[in-house]
Amino acid sequence: MTPPPGQPARRRTGVLRREAVLAAVPAAVAALLGAAAPAAPGTAGAPGAGDPYFPLSGNGGYHVRHYDLTLRYDTSARHLDGTAVLAARATQNLSRFDLDLTGLKVTRVTVDGAPAAFRRTGQELVVTPRHTLHTGREFHITVAYHGTPKPVTDPDGSADGWIPTDDGAFVAGEPQGAMTWFPANAHPEDKSSYDITITVPQGRTAVSNGVLLGQRTAHGRTTFRWRETQPMAAYLATATVGKFKVEQYTTRDGIRVYNAVDPREASAAAPVLKKLPSVLAWESTLFGPYPFRSAGSVVDHANVGYALETQTRPLYDSAPDLGTLVHESAHQWFGDSVSLTAWKDIWLNEGFATYAEWLYAEQHGGDSAQKTFDALYARGAGDHLWAFPPGDPGSGAHIFDTPVYARGAMAxxxxxxAVGDRDFFRILRAWSAGHRYGHGTTAQFERLAEKVSGKRLDGLFHTWLFTKGKPNRA
Known part of the structure; x- marks a missing residue:
């Protein structure tokens, strides 16, 4: 994610609810109530993934392998109709489970085709299937829903999720906005493949992740079918709608590019977007092969205040500058392909993407990374740059703040x-390759850096990532 120019880098600790195992109901009483006792003991899936920064994001007890979303959006009425089919696997005996969904009316839920009981509590859609789902069981959840989607306000005061625009919607889900437009297991720890089909009024374009399988216009509406086959965290999904000029081509490396640009931003965006193939090629030499089949950009006229690294197709609220393009493109490796297991490790996304900007400038006639570092380090001890350690910002309110980006890059x-250029770039490539399509933690990155370099780096990591205040340089 990139903050607006001249602004600090963008952008609760709670107690998870514990659900007791239901006591067995005598068979005679169950018969009188028209209920059946569970076929096997089961427990309720946790209502959150256990992340202290966003306690109710994600859910326990199952993993979603694939989302098949069918959406219809009326841009005039701002009304969304949706059907979500989730292919999931139980990771425990599951008597009921939660999905993250807020602000939309659910009309029907089925599990493997059978109607399931459901209720709403805050951002949780609580689903009770007819029978306990056994550990390892593959099952399908279908949710029909509709309403007027609205964004959520994050702890730092910014908006994310389904954000209405004058010609459609800017759909940016980090960190918790996915639940504003589809039911999800919405924590980065749970990654899935996606099919997203979006129908919009003729004249509008609906842009999502991955490859465009096709589009068809009939009866005044156009349907776009998108597919992302590589694992993706829910917050990286988009269904942005607007009046866009579309450009499609294939790079020399075989990457299919799809750019969608609001005409009001087209002249300013064109010279920057023209550099996308060369930026991806340059990043591939540093970080390893580009992780996905497709790439591109969505440049909206949205005045949201940030850009986001939506997987395969970064999302810009206005024409980006070159540094922002480099930043969001670098996230395809750091944040999208290699994802977080906990939001406190957000520096692994933002620090890496920020350092990619420094490297690009260094290798393309701009300031060296050392000069950029020195200018930042010259700031006084009371500067906001040193307000908190980037390795654990302390709350969701700080995960998109300056220390995570700039001090993360400084780390x-x-x-x-400490290790020299040869080993440093070996570390970056090994990190991208070793955790490709998976997850990583700060501790794992530290171990990798020590293994590749043969040097002990625990003091360095502690000083730059976990020490309060301005670090002393060695």
Missing amino acids: LHEVRR
């Missing part, structure tokens, strides 16, 4: 100085 530069 990487200190690693580079």
